[in-house]
Amino acid sequence: MKSDSENKSTGDTTIIRGAACYDCGGRCPLKFHVKDGKIIRIEGDDAVESEQLRACLRCRAYRQYVYHPDRLKYPMKRVGARGEGRFARISWDEALDTVAGELKRVKETYGNAGIFFMAGGGYHGSLHSGRNALPRLLSLFGGFSTNYGNISSEGCVWAVMAQYGTVYTGNSRSDLVNSKLIIMWGWDPVKMISGTDCSYNLMKAREAGARFVAVDPRLTQSAATLAHQWVPIRPGTDTAMLVSMAYVMIKENLQDQKFLDKYTVGFDKFRDYVTGREDGIAKTTEWAEAITGVPAAVIMQLAREYATVKPAALMDGMGPARSAMGEQFTRCAMTLAAMTGNIGIAGGSAGGGLMNIPIGHMFRAPNIGIPRNPLEAGGKSVRGSLDLQDRLIARVHSNKIFDCMLSGKAGGYPFDIKFLWSCQSNYLNQLGNTNKSAKAMHMPEFIVIDEIVMTPTARFADVILPVNTPVEKNDIVRPWPSGPYFLHVNKVIEPLYETKSSFQIACELAPRLGIDNYNDKTEEQWLRAFVKMAPDMAQEITDYDKFKKEGIHRIKLEKPIIAFEKEIADPEHNPFPTPSGKIEIFSRRVAEIGSPGVPPVPKYLDTWESRNDPLVAKYPLQMVSPHPAARAHSTLYLVPWLREAHPSRVWLNTRDAAARGIRDEDEVMVFNDRGKTVIPAWVTNRIMPGVIAMEEGAWFTPDAEGVDRGGCPNVLTRDEYSPGGATAMNTVLVEVKKV
Ligand SMILES: Nc1nc2c(c(=O)[nH]1)N[C@H]1C(S)=C(S)[C@@H](COP(=O)(O)OP(=O)(O)OC[C@H]3O[C@@H](n4cnc5c(=O)[nH]c(N)nc54)[C@H](O)[C@@H]3O)O[C@H]1N2
Ligand SMILES: Nc1nc2c(c(=O)[nH]1)N[C@H]1C(S)=C(S)[C@@H](COP(=O)(O)OP(=O)(O)OC[C@H]3O[C@@H](n4cnc5c(=O)[nH]c(N)nc54)[C@H](O)[C@@H]3O)O[C@H]1N2
Numbered sequence: 001m002k003s004d005s006e007n008k009s010t011g012d013t014t015i016i017r018g019a020a021c022y023d024c025g026g027r028c029p030l031k032f033h034v035k036d037g038k039i040i041r042i043e044g045d046d047a048v049e050s051e052q053l054r055a056c057l058r059c060r061a062y063r064q065y066v067y068h069p070d071r072l073k074y075p076m077k078r079v080g081a082r083g084e085g086r087f088a089r090i091s092w093d094e095a096l097d098t099v100a101g102e103l104k105r106v107k108e109t110y111g112n113a114g115i116f117f118m119a120g121g122g123y124h125g126s127l128h129s130g131r132n133a134l135p136r137l138l139s140l141f142g143g144f145s146t147n148y149g150n151i152s153s154e155g156c157v158w159a160v161m162a163q164y165g166t167v168y169t170g171n172s173r174s175d176l177v178n179s180k181l182i183i184m185w186g187w188d189p190v191k192m193i194s195g196t197d198c199s200y201n202l203m204k205a206r207e208a209g210a211r212f213v214a215v216d217p218r219l220t221q222s223a224a225t226l227a228h229q230w231v232p233i234r235p236g237t238d239t240a241m242l243v244s245m246a247y248v249m250i251k252e253n254l255q256d257q258k259f260l261d262k263y264t265v266g267f268d269k270f271r272d273y274v275t276g277r278e279d280g281i282a283k284t285t286e287w288a289e290a291i292t293g294v295p296a297a298v299i300m301q302l303a304r305e306y307a308t309v310k311p312a313a314l315m316d317g318m319g320p321a322r323s324a325m326g327e328q329f330t331r332c333a334m335t336l337a338a339m340t341g342n343i344g345i346a347g348g349s350a351g352g353g354l355m356n357i358p359i360g361h362m363f364r365a366p367n368i369g370i371p372r373n374p375l376e377a378g379g380k381s382v383r384g385s386l387d388l389q390d391r392l393i394a395r396v397h398s399n400k401i402f403d404c405m406l407s408g409k410a411g412g413y414p415f416d417i418k419f420l421w422s423c424q425s426n427y428l429n430q431l432g433n434t435n436k437s438a439k440a441m442h443m444p445e446f447i448v449i450d451e452i453v454m455t456p457t458a459r460f461a462d463v464i465l466p467v468n469t470p471v472e473k474n475d476i477v478r479p480w481p482s483g484p485y486f487l488h489v490n491k492v493i494e495p496l497y498e499t500k501s502s503f504q505i506a507c508e509l510a511p512r513l514g515i516d517n518y519n520d521k522t523e524e525q526w527l528r529a530f531v532k533m534a535p536d537m538a539q540e541i542t543d544y545d546k547f548k549k550e551g552i553h554r555i556k557l558e559k560p561i562i563a564f565e566k567e568i569a570d571p572e573h574n575p576f577p578t579p580s581g582k583i584e585i586f587s588r589r590v591a592e593i594g595s596p597g598v599p600p601v602p603k604y605l606d607t608w609e610s611r612n613d614p615l616v617a618k619y620p621l622q623m624v625s626p627h628p629a630a631r632a633h634s635t636l637y638l639v640p641w642l643r644e645a646h647p648s649r650v651w652l653n654t655r656d657a658a659a660r661g662i663r664d665e666d667e668v669m670v671f672n673d674r675g676k677t678v679i680p681a682w683v684t685n686r687i688m689p690g691v692i693a694m695e696e697g698a699w700f701t702p703d704a705e706g707v708d709r710g711g712c713p714n715v716l717t718r719d720e721y722s723p724g725g726a727t728a729m730n731t732v733l734v735e736v737k738k739v
């Protein structure tokens with residue numbers, strides 16, 4: 001029998017265990033077969049004594065990523081116009097001297113606030129991540145400005161902090177088998193993973209007899225494989241359906257009043273809103289049908305079912321929350337979880353979108369330690385306040401980076417961006433309104449980008465620093481939302497070409513900036529220190545060498561983790577970490593902000609570019625941009641196997657296609673006032689009429705007329721965020737025509 005510890009080598013092939021670090025929704029142990037210093041094969045987990053953490057198609061195609069001919073091989077400087085994409089090779093010395101010189105010049109001329117650090121989610125290792133390595137350097141250099149707001153889930157984070165006071169609101173996936181009803185609401189874990197152990201446990205729950213309902217404008221992979229019922233819903237209207245489900249429960253007295261009385265504050269105020277006592281509008285199923293397109297009878301049925309089948313897990317995804325007023329969806333889902341008494345019990349779910357468990361989670365990953373950014377000294381912590389205004393000292397919202405680049409202080413932002421460091425991000429491609437972002441990229445006086453491939457963002461660099469992939473360095477990484485385990489990223493091959501990690505780059509820049517206390521450890525000393533630094537790791541990993549060799553340390557839990565189990569079982573000794581010590585359906589902290597966009601109890605609020613927007617006459621279709629099945633965002637875009645497995649297409653309902661004379665696989669143009677993109681159509685009834693879907697992450701490839709030929713949905717999205725911070729990616733009106 002094989003086991004975790006076996007690294008069997010046959011002939012001249014060696015097996016090295018390691019892991020990937022994509023921002024991918026999971027995290028998997030991998031077995032790399034290496035021959036003559038080259039990876040010749042990759043396998044997934046082979047554990048026999050525990051549940052396997054099986055790799056998805058993306059890491060199975062890793063070889064074509066590592067050995068892609070278009071990898072950036074050596075430092076380069078721009079020789080053409082900015083954005084044109086013409087570069088010439090330079091030495092590392094010239095590249096680093098130039099970057100250091102520009103940092104000093106900008107600091108002297110404009111002050112540290114002119115230096116903007118823009119970090120994406122591209123790499124998750126503790127040591128080599130530029131997200132850790134570079135802020136440490138820039139803080140020691142006197143400070144920097146940056147962005148706030150988790151693009152993925154800021155609305156969810158805001159909502160859970162308001163209602164529960166913590167981001168750890170998920171249960172172990174192994175607890176799903178205890179659920180009798182699982183509602184996948186804008187949640188497609190078969191594709192987005194939601195923890196590597198998720199799909200397997202959902203299958204087990206299905207086999208154990210749980211009923212599955214999917215609420216999504218698309219019949220997702222998860223809906224197709226698991227669901228008994230698909231409820232298509234108009235994007236951005238989910239809160240109305242949830243509110244109306246609450247109406248049914250209240251009218252039929254189905255809510256768990258004992259639970260509400262004991263553990264929550266403010267249900268009475270929510271009830272007043274739902275019944276219409278507050279605003280004169282009863283949130284009936286007919287009221288919700290008109291908004292959501294979901295038949296009143298279906299809303300009624302799901303409300304009754306969720307209120308009476310126990311335990312039930314309302315799994316509210318981040319997709320519906322990544323929209324205008326998205327945080328209201330998350331707050332409302334948590335409120336229904338409380339109304340049905342499904343919080344803190346096996347088989348239930350507290351909701352909240354994030355689905356994080358606290359042990360072994362990536363949010364708790366140790367890192368090299370970032371000194372407080374001097375520019376933020378004295379300010380509130382970014383997470384410390386629910387009022388977004390408090391975050392503006394040296395930051396802009398992520399979806400306003402490019403707007404800030406364009407208008408700076410004159411546009412009301414706290415700084416002008418003079419020096420841009422884009423690190424492990426492809427934000428030109430990944431944030432709202434790409435055509436506007438491309439204009440903004442002409443504003444900074446200097447742009448440095450460390451990257452693996454020549455992304456649409458990297459094309460705008462003045463200096464490009466080539467970075468290596470996770471198989472070319474040692475690191476420690478932790479799982480996405482569930483787990484619990486820790487992974488050791490092992491160096492499987494020597495760094496290719498002249499590539500370095502972001503951490504190495506920072507180490508080599510430090511002396512050039514006159515910083516002599518940047519780093520005092522070797523790579524191995526850091527990794528050993530990390531294991532001691534994080535309490536959950538220190539307790540578990542007593543033999544670092546074994547951990548490194550096996551590539552994984554699995555935490556053995558006696559029973560599944562259930563969020564808020566203690567708070568529910570023994571509330572007197574375990575208050576919720578909120579000001580009231582209870583679940584805050586009414587939040588005083590939110591009330592104090594005093595803005596109609598953030599009501600103190602969750603409410604359905606109409607948004608821009610909804611079906612009620614007059615713009616609908618010109619752009620009648622709503623667009624959602626789910627995460628790509630065969631990539632991590634724009635990472636892996638160039639990998640041929642993945643492109644073949646999952647060609648990029650726009651999902652278009654048969655009725656909408658017929659009305660426009662479009663047939664399957666026709667090239668179509670998707671457009672609105674912000675941009676135009678050309679992409680083949682997938683004509684299908686797996687999406688509801690009136691809605692189209694384009695996967696995010698396809699590379700922006702403008703032609704001479706400015707039409708994107710790459711199928712990048714962000715030429716259409718808006719660079720806006722919601723009052724609670726949600727990045728409004730799924731709130732977009734468009735039209736489609738045949739080209
Ligand atoms: N394969 C793959 N997996 C990934 C990633 C990836 O790029 N590729 N990225 C990872 C990252 S960083 C993140 S943040 C997560 C994101 O995870 P999610 O946010 O959960 O993923 P999405 O695909 O954006 O959205 C989930 C679903 O929401 C639906 N949806 C969109 N708008 C609405 C709406 O208004 N109402 C309803 N009911 N449904 C709606 C979409 O159709 C989609 O099926 O995924 C992670 N996992
Ligand atoms: N329309 C639409 N847009 C979206 C979303 C959506 O739902 N709809 N989702 C959003 C979400 S949730 C997210 S998280 C963002 C993700 O947006 P980004 O964070 O920009 O993610 P990627 O597109 O994966 O780009 C990461 C880049 O990092 C590079 N990289 C990888 N490893 C390293 C490394 O070690 N060092 C350095 N320096 N670079 C490295 C990769 O080559 C890649 O180009 O996209 C957002 N954009």
Ligand code: SF4
Nearest residue numbers: 024026028055056059
């Ligand atoms: S991309 Fe993520 S989920 Fe897929 S195999 Fe790799 S680590 Fe696992």
Ligand SMILES: [Mo]
Nearest residue numbers: 121151152153
């Ligand atoms: Mo994300």
